Amino acid sequence: MATDIIIQSAILLLTLAIVFAIRYVPKTPTKHRTDHRATTQTQRHLTRATQLLSRAKSNPQRDQSQTLAKTAIAEIEKALSISPKDPTPHVLKSLALDLLDHKGSALRSLDLALASTRVKSLPEKERLEALVRRAELKLAVNKKRRVDSAVTDLEEAVKVSDEMEEDGIKTRAFCLLGVCYELKGMRDESRKAFEEALKVEPDSTMARQGLERVSLS
Structure with a gap:
């Protein structure tokens, strides 16, 4: 009888340990991997957008310049869909909109970048x-x-x-x-x-x- 109780107790403890491991242990590394993946994807889109904007600024052909700026905005929107609280995409979007002569929209993008909810994470030089x-x-x-x-x-x-x-x-x-x-x-x-x-x-x-x-x- 005592042996049965010991075995049952051991099984119960093992079961609880497995449940704990399944419910709690994976959370931190999974969240870390998810956040890292999101950051990497956001940075990839912003890097592409920056390169496109650089080409747009230096391109003397207005049509080509505007096409590049529009493509940059598409990359920026992808970044925003992943990291909506990041101010940097709004700064880049403002530059792209300005190249398209949409100054009012460009101003609104900077307002979003400098909003109190985002500006704290904006590097000082960018601010x-x-x-x-x-x-x-x-x-x-x-x-x-x-x-x-x-x-x-x-x-x-x-x-x-x-x-x-x-x-x-x-x-x-x-x-x-x-x-x-x-x-x-x-x-x-x-x-x-x-x-x-x-x-x-x-x-x-x-x-x-x-x-x-x-x-x-």
């Missing part, structure tokens, strides 16, 4: 570039209505560029700030912004022309 690019698009879409919003983006970009020492992007940010202040009739602030751009990049044509324009007005 800096996205802020400056969004300001450019805001001015292109509607200067008068969006100039204040553009100033907010550019002021943040200047702060970020100070921490990263990204001189090229900082020059663009200061130049655009100068343009924004000029649009708002703030001549002193505009002049200071163009002067700051020249301190960063003395050979900046945009900064020099802006400073001359403001000084003459």
Whole structure:
């Protein structure tokens, strides 16, 4: 009788161990493999999209350039279907839409990339570039209505560029700030912004022309 009880107890323990192994042990490695596969697939689509956009920008034939940009968007959409919370596809989509002259849609894509739910996972350099690019698009879409919003983006970009020492992007940010202040009739602030751009990049044509324009007005 005692032997039967021991055997039954051993069988019960073995059964529980098997159930535990089936239900719990595979979860972590399976999830890890799934996440890794999704990341790899997303990166593959984004790499293709980046290559297509590079070719689109350098292609002098408008029809061919737009075809490449549309193909890039198709790759970006595949990436978004796999990783909808990733901000990078939205940044790339904005570039592709801008090449297609869909500036309003390009601006909306950057809004999605810089949304609070996504921006934390965006690398600082990409965030800096996205802020400056969004300001450019805001001015292109509607200067008068969006100039204040553009100033907010550019002021943040200047702060970020100070921490990263990204001189090229900082020059663009200061130049655009100068343009924004000029649009708002703030001549002193505009002049200071163009002067700051020249301190960063003395050979900046945009900064020099802006400073001359403001000084003459």
